[in-house]
Amino acid sequence: MDIAIETVCYVINRAREVMADMDPIEDEPGRHAGDDLMREELPEEDEGGDAGESADLTELKEFIDTLNEDEQAELVALTWIGRGTYTADDWDEAVEVAHEEHPKRVARYLLSQPLLADELEEGLSELGFSCEDAD
Numbered sequence: 001m002d003i004a005i006e007t008v009c010y011v012i013n014r015a016r017e018v019m020a021d022m023d024p025i026e027d028e029p030g031r032h033a034g035d036d037l038m039r040e041e042l043p044e045e046d047e048g049g050d051a052g053e054s055a056d057l058t059e060l061k062e063f064i065d066t067l068n069e070d071e072q073a074e075l076v077a078l079t080w081i082g083r084g085t086y087t088a089d090d091w092d093e094a095v096e097v098a099h100e101e102h103p104k105r106v107a108r109y110l111l112s113q114p115l116l117a118d119e120l121e122e123g124l125s126e127l128g129f130s131c132e133d134a135d
Contacts, residue, residue, distance in 0.1 A: 001091070001127060003074040007067070008120055009131035011075065011110075014060040015117040021054055057111065064107035072106040073098040075120070079113060082123030091127065 064072065077094035080086045086094040102109050110116055124130055 001074060001078075001129070003067075003071045003078075005124070005129050005131070005134045007071065008075065008078065008124060009134045011060070011064065012117045012120045012131060014056065014063070015111070015120070018054065018056045018060055018111070019114065019117065021056060061107040061111060064110060067106075069099070069103070070095075073102070075110060076102050076106060078123030078127075079110065079116060079119045080123070081126050082119030082121065083115070088126040088128075 064075070067075070073095050076098035077086070077091065080094050080098070081088060081091070113119065121131070
């Protein structure tokens with residue numbers, strides 16, 4: 001893993017803060033509230049950008065956008081490993097697929113994941129790291 005653990009932990013901590021500030025969405029039968037969690041919170045870029053975004057959300061989005069492509073792909077891969085889509089043994093494949101599927105708008109994709117912080121933390125754990133290592 002090339003991305004700094006401190007970088008991942010910063011995203012985890014900021015994502016928790018951002019999610020704590022959002023209004024919960026009630027589940028409807030046959031639907032998952034998490035599927036819609038950030039749709040209204042993250043306006044489409046062609047709709048005027050940051051209108052309606054909290055300052056914390058905007059800051060985290062900008063932070064992710066400033067990461068290089070490899071770091072962004074590794075954040076996506078960590079998320080997938082944390083959710084169980086890939087295993088730690090599939091790290092190289094997960095990073096490669098992240099490069100292919102999410103070459104742009106990584107921040108938007110990641111911030112649309114309602115369990116982003118938990119999934120990143122679990123992904124780190126699966127690879128043998130933790131935010132305590134960064135302290």
